[in-house]
Amino acid sequence: MNVGRPKDVAWQGRTVYTGVWKHPVDGPVRARRLNLDGDGQGDTAGHGGEQRAVLVYQLDSYRYWQQHLGLRDDFGQFGENFTVDGLPDDEVCIGDRYRIGDAEFEVTQPRVTCYRVGLRLGVPEMAALLVAHHRPGFYMRVIREGHVRAGDEIVRTRQGPITVAETDALLYLPGRDLDRVRLAAAVPALSPGWQGSFRDMLAPAPAAATAWDGFRPLRVTRVIPENATVTSIHFADPPEAARPGQYLTLRLPDGAVRSYSISNDAYRITVKRESHGTASRYLTTELQPGTILDVAAPRGDFVLEDGPGPVLLISAGIGLTPVLAMLHHLASGPSPRQVWWIHAARSRAEHPLAAETSALLATLPDAREHVFYSATGGRLTAERLEALRLPATATAYVCGPDAFMKDMRTALTRSGVDRIRTELFTARPSVNPGLADRPARPPHPPTGEPGPGPQVTFARSGVSASVPAAASILDLADACDVPTRWSCRTGVCHTCETPLLSGSVAYSPDPLEPPAAGSVLICCSRPTTDVVLDM
Structure with missing residues (x-):
């Protein structure tokens, strides 16, 4: 029996808040729905909770790693709560139930692949080794609360259909059998997160990610100012059609690399000149027709989905570019779908491509246009969006500043719209489990001398x-x-x-x-x- 409270641990110049340090305890410990008494997890998004209340690891695996890695028998060092004699991963099944002491448990999933077990053991690659050697250990949920002590007999009361080791391999290793994936996904006892991962595997494969590898030269045919700060750039002979909503990545003559949404049904990007942006300044004031630029293939999954339901195209400022490409696609049919165009800008003078947008909407049989100028009529707020009485069956595509998208998502959710897609121009939010927060810094070159590598x-x-x-x-x-x-x-x-x-x-x-x-x-x-x- 091993428990431990989370603590701060220094790691690579950062602080990790983790409960992976477990230590044996004497006497009975009560197993509760979410945890063992005296135990805790630092990152509750990935560890702990009802589906992962108890982590089990085997004495036989301790001996295995002692032989392969020279690890000592310090029980609890794999982060487990129960160190057990028996219950190997290739025999225990998802859905097995075990009575231990006066508590009962159900096996829900293999161990989460997490860097912190490597941190605890001083073996950075340990997460990969546990999977590759088919010795992950497993989590259990508490079916009946009760007391457990070291030495209690383990009695299986129900058997599941697929082993822990096979379930782990189906998720993480190549060569998986999709029929076995279907079986695993259908096990009621499997935790919802793992069920979702297996369902994703069974979904139809997406189309090829890109039309070409790397960068290829494309010729600029037209450079058209749309207003005082926004310019559209057209490229010749698109080698492959983009999906409406995708973006192009450009490598500029100075080596800078920037991405811009396609704003029509060909290869046009529309760029706003930023006061301190050297790339946008070059594109909007210096670039000339005939210039050859290196361009990567269209990318991005913020794309218009097929279907008969209503479409909400919601944008602010230069965020109109990807949804304008979607509007071009809808108008090319024209589509019979109900289309709502909702845009926010500071003023009419700062609203690029307004006439083009209105002309496209006029070709659609069921279109609505709502434009909000903050300088004259007030900005587009969550309350104003709700007042439009949007159809709850619609799919919404939202692009603009972060605060705008957050407000729009809130309003859409309150309006009953649950299919909401958003586009980020910046890097995606971090996922750094267990790291203590620190003040955010904008991306920057590393300190010190440049490295010798590419x-x-x-x-x-x-x-x-x-x-x-x-x-x-x-x-x-x-x-x-x-x-x-x-x-x-x-x-x-x-x-x-x-x-x-x-x-x-x-x-x-x-x-x-x-x-x-x-x-x-x-x-x-x-x-x-x-x-x-x-x-």
């Missing part, structure tokens, strides 16, 4: 830097304060999977399953050439 460009963050010796791309991103998303840091969970716009990488360690084509796992990859990443 150059990595984080396109959304606008930062380029050379990789230090032996560092992963994730290590470099962390040093640049580029927002990152990760969990295992060893190539297992694919949380860090990121679109690769150009270049090539090598892996160390090798991931247990390769990422999708056109993507990389930044936690364990190192560039072999200069690379550009969509982050």
